[in-house]
Amino acid sequence: MFKKLLFIVFFPSYVLAQNFEFPAVPNNYVTDEAQILEPNEEGRLNSILRNFEDSTSIQLFVYTSPALNGFVMADVCQEIFHKWKIGHKNTHNGVLIGIFLNDHAFRIHTGYGMEGVLPDLLTKRIQDESMRPHFKKNDYYAGIEAGIDQIQYYSKHEFKAELEKASVNWEGILYGYLFNILMFSIFLYFFIKKEARKEKIADSKDDFNNC
Structure with a gap:
């Protein structure tokens, strides 16, 4: 029974592979097998995506293909995601825009480290409102660029917020350190003064006893 379950689960992936x-x-960052982009357009997108990764560490790839050949788009995108190892190992912060020309299908596929930044409802809105209108006019470059712009917008805002949460408040640490030194110095001053007073009183007693 267990072997049958394994077969059912993994057989579709095996057939796909x-x-x-x-x-x-x-x-x-851009692989244009469907040949829907001009060389200069592909170059511009690569430059944009390289700068995006440099500034956020998020890896965003674009893949275009002539057709799905009967396979499920989500499965194909997931397999590409796996084979290309999109996203960094510790953060899984990868995104793939998959476009399948003859099927009139496309998808924004995210690694699970990006699901909080780009949930399904948001990626669908980006596809429907920012990308699809351009694709309907066969302006694929404009559609891809519009999708990238939206992904960058939401990702950068989320990434900036995470940075602000994770960043160390060095100024606060320095002030705290100086405050502790000051308090310790005050305590040490009064402690030494108190001990000196005790010694003075003790010396006075000794002098009195010696009289």
């Missing part, structure tokens, strides 16, 4: 021609791990 064997029959869908997945591209090799790319050197750049």
Whole structure:
């Protein structure tokens, strides 16, 4: 029974891996197998996405394909995500825009480290409101760029908030350190003064006893 369950769970992925021609791990952020972008457009997108990763550590890739060949789009995107290892190991902060030309289908696929930043409702809104209107006019570059702009907007705001939470308040630490030194110095001053007074009283008693 257990073997049957494993077969049911993993067989679709096995069939997909064997029959869908997945591209090799790319050197750049944009892989345009559907040839819907001009070389200069692809270059601009690569530059934008490189700067995006440099400033946020988030990896955003674009993959275009002529067709799904009967496979489920979410499964194809997930397999590409896995094979390309999109997103950093510790944060899983990767995003893939998958476009399948002949199927008139596209998807924003996120790693689970980005699900809080880009939930399904938001990615659907980005697809419907920012990308689809351009795709309907066959202006794929504008649609991809609009989608990237929206992903960057929401990701940068979330990332900035996380940075502010995680950043160390060095100024506060310094003030706290100086305050502690000051309080210790005051305590030490009065302690020494008190001890000196005790010694003076003791000396006075000794002098009196010696009279």
